[in-house]
Amino acid sequence: MIESDTxxxxxxxxGVDFFTGVPDSILGGIIAELMERRLYTPAVREDEAVAMxxxxxxxxxxxxxxxxxxxxxxxxxxxxxxxxxxxxxxxxIVSWRGQGGNDAPEHLVMGEVMPQFLDTMKIPHRTxxxxxxxxDLKWVAETFMQKRIPVALNITKGVxxxxxx
Amino acid sequence: MRPxxxxxQSRAMAMAALxxxxxxxxxxxxxxxxxxxxxxxxxxxxxxxxxxxxxxxAAIALGVALSKPNKQVIVxxxxxxxxxxxxTLATVGALKPKNFIHVVxxxxxxxxxxxxxxxxxxxxLEKVAKAAGYVNVERVRERExxxxxFKDMLKKDGPSMxxxxxxxxxxDAGRVMLDPPDITKRFMQAIRxx
Numbered sequence: 001m002i003e004s005d006t007x008x009x010x011x012x013x014x015g016v017d018f019f020t021g022v023p024d025s026i027l028g029g030i031i032a033e034l035m036e037r038r039l040y041t042p043a044v045r046e047d048e049a050v051a052m053x054x055x056x057x058x059x060x061x062x063x064x065x066x067x068x069x070x071x072x073x074x075x076x077x078x079x080x081x082x083x084x085x086x087x088x089x090x091x092x093i094v095s096w097r098g099q100g101g102n103d104a105p106e107h108l109v110m111g112e113v114m115p116q117f118l119d120t121m122k123i124p125h126r127t128x129x130x131x132x133x134x135x136d137l138k139w140v141a142e143t144f145m146q147k148r149i150p151v152a153l154n155i156t157k158g159v160x161x162x163x164x165x
Numbered sequence: 166m167r168p169x170x171x172x173x174q175s176r177a178m179a180m181a182a183l184x185x186x187x188x189x190x191x192x193x194x195x196x197x198x199x200x201x202x203x204x205x206x207x208x209x210x211x212x213x214x215x216x217x218x219x220x221x222x223a224a225i226a227l228g229v230a231l232s233k234p235n236k237q238v239i240v241x242x243x244x245x246x247x248x249x250x251x252x253t254l255a256t257v258g259a260l261k262p263k264n265f266i267h268v269v270x271x272x273x274x275x276x277x278x279x280x281x282x283x284x285x286x287x288x289x290l291e292k293v294a295k296a297a298g299y300v301n302v303e304r305v306r307e308r309e310x311x312x313x314x315f316k317d318m319l320k321k322d323g324p325s326m327x328x329x330x331x332x333x334x335x336x337d338a339g340r341v342m343l344d345p346p347d348i349t350k351r352f353m354q355a356i357r358x359x
Contacts, residue, residue: 018232041231041260043224044252051221052256055193055228058213058353063228081217082225086345 002130002160004029008037010133011064014141016091018056020049021066026095026155028163031066046071047078050150053090054082062144064091069098069110069154072117079121079150089144092152096127099156118152125152128159172306175334176270177202180241182312183268186319187239191229191356194241195222197277198335199270203241205338210355214341214348220249223257223267230262233356237264237319244271244285251293258298263322267294268315272331280333291328301325 007030011019019034020041021027034040043049046067053063067075072094083090097103098111110117118125124143128136136153143151176199184207193213194200200214215222222242230238247254247269257265269290274280291302301321303314311329318325343351 018228020228042256044256047218047221048224048250048253048256051218051224052228052231054221055225055230056232057228058225058349059229059232059356060353061232078218078221082215082221085217086349088349 001158002128002133004033004161007133007160008033008039010137011091014137015062016064018053018061018063019066020052020056020063021093022046022049022068022071023066024068024095024097026097026157026160026162027066027068027093029161030093032163045074047075050075050078050090051082054086054088057088057090062091064093066093068095069114070107072114072121073110076121079123083150084122087148089148090150091140091144092123092150094125094152094154096154096156114154123150123152125154127154127156130159172330172332174306174308174311174329174331175336176272176329176331177206177334177336178308179270179311179329179331181206182308183241183315186312186315189355190237190239191226191233191352192239192241193222193226193229195219195243195246197243197246198338199241199243200341201338202336204341205336210351213352214343216341216345220246222246223250223253226267227253227257227260227262227265229356230265231260234262234264236356237266238262240265240267242267242269243276244269244273244290245275245283247290248283248285248288254294254297254299257324258294261298261300262324265324266318267299267324267326269326269328270331271328272333274333276333276335289328291326294326299324299326302328304328304330306330
């Protein structure tokens with residue numbers, strides 16, 4: 001399991017310097033670490049977080065947006081009609097709730113379709129694993145710089161240490 | 166505050182009066198007619214014209230304001246837009262960026278889609294902003310009040326909201342001419358060294 005502070009440090013090391021989002025339990029440890037480092041700006045909706053990140057990007061920041069995968073639905077229009085068409089990249093750190101069908105009912109549909117959903121939205125994505133973490137983050141940074149569109153790093157349960165181990 | 170009747174001023178007139186008072190401040194302009202009108206009145210590289218993602222103008226501006234704390238950031242918004250992204254009033258009110266001025270041109274309709282009514286005739290958006298934590302809020306109708314209050318807000322610490330009652334008149338302005346990626350590049354370059 002990756003420690004939250006190691007993960008946050010790795011994001012900072014690839015240049016991420018603006019963090020916003022809406023919490024999820026899988027992301028709890030990461031958000032706690034970001035708050036500890038006074039790096040986190042809380043948003044009230046995921047589409048708002050994505051728009052704030054766009055503003056930060058245009059001001060010279062490298063933004064990351066943390067969200068539960070349900071938030072992909074909420075931010076769909078912003079991702080397409082702001083980020084995508086205006087070529088404003090951001091790093092989406094998305095918790096994969098409902099993966100494998102083991103979760104509360106509200107997570108099961110998005111949990112099942114999430115990879116296809118991201119493909120349909122033309123958002124490049126990868127799922128973080130402990131073994132490939134260094135490569136995964138390198139890929140995120142390269143995709144961000146080259147494609148200038150949102151790029152998603154999916155986080156499954158238990159890969160990064162949460163608040164309640 | 167005056168009674169809400171006989172609003173004579175058009176959004177374009179109000180916008181022109183405000184743009185005269187601005188120089189190199191970043192201005193985020195919401196989608197629909199406001200961006201088209203602003204482009205026609207005074208096209209500046211510091212303008213970010215939105216052509217979609219309705220409801221997001223204030224959130225984009227908030228991202229700029231937080232990243233550029235020494236630069237005053239202006240939003241030109243509409244009542245339909247604010248209602249759609251009303252949660253952002255809370256985020257702004259809670260974070261209290263001092264360099265954030267939110268101008269809302271309130272014509273009580275969705276103008277771009279054919280003047281269907283919004284609900285801003287019964288929901289005073291500047292009061293919502295005040296309750297959410299905006300430091301200064303004003304509601305104006307006349308040009309002289311608009312200019313006076315906006316000048317005042319430019320001098321004060323925010324966040325501030327200036328709600329401008331305007332009529333439904335639309336300036337004869339074409340679509341936003343620049344391609345979206347060029348709007349991004351131009352805006353980024355214009356605010357880079359500030």
